[in-house]
Amino acid sequence: MTDILFANEPLIRLAAFAGVLAAMALWELSAPRRQQEIGRGRRWPGNLGVVVVDTLLVRLVFPTAAVGMALVAEEHGWGLFNAYAVPFPLAVILAVVLLDLAIYLQHVLFHAVPLLWRLHRMHHADLEFDVTTGIRFHPIEILLSMVIKFAIVAAIGAPAVGVLIFEVLLNATSMFNHGNVRLPAGIDRWLRLVVVTPEMHRVHHSIVVREANSNFGFNLPWWDRLFGTYRAQPEAGHEGMTIGITQFRDAGELRLDRMLTQPFREAAPDYPLGRRRRSEATKQQPTKM
16 A cells, blocks of 8 residues: 555646646636735636656656655654554654644744744745745755654654655645635635635735744644644735735746745845844833932
């Protein structure tokens, strides 16, 4: 079973990616949430182009995917679930949940550390918010994320099936929660109890720093509520909020070549999470008389 999954892992992930991308694109056309000033023709070539670069680079640098790492860990008895007798269905569910927690913490880390923010800000520098924003990540960030993912998979001894389920879910939910799609308020209110919705995650792409440093989750919404990073709505409303960051506001920055060089241009302002918190703590200190 696992050998079959491993052999077909690229095909499974490609089919899921293409299917969700097409479905979300059609949904955006039929029921858009926000009117976009910059059309797909300006943004999509760069956003889709970076996916191609990411995929080729990962396949070149890493001889195996995260599913392969899970098989290696199983073979050598590495990790929690390989060291202790955990029922297979429970191990699969726990692996998906723990990997999602790891991705949440990684996301916070990439906001908190200025050097990592330089890489991650390319994702936030998109001037609009739609399904392709969810797959717009700098290649170096993708490589670092893979290293972290490999370490977590080996540490917990995640079953290969659980890792594959998580990988497909992460890719699918990232495109879903970045969708420029309209959801009825009642459905969104209940849905965001079990999954990150576009209404919830769109707040994270606000140009307002305190809003961008909230709602870090991709799959499960529980971590934001548990760790105090949840924000229900943007102050300006979803139609009135500005998407992006204060840097790279020119539409020329949407080209693939400009996107790839963004981490090496213009030092980050007081945006990363750690700097913001230190600044707020300083402002709150009483003035000495």
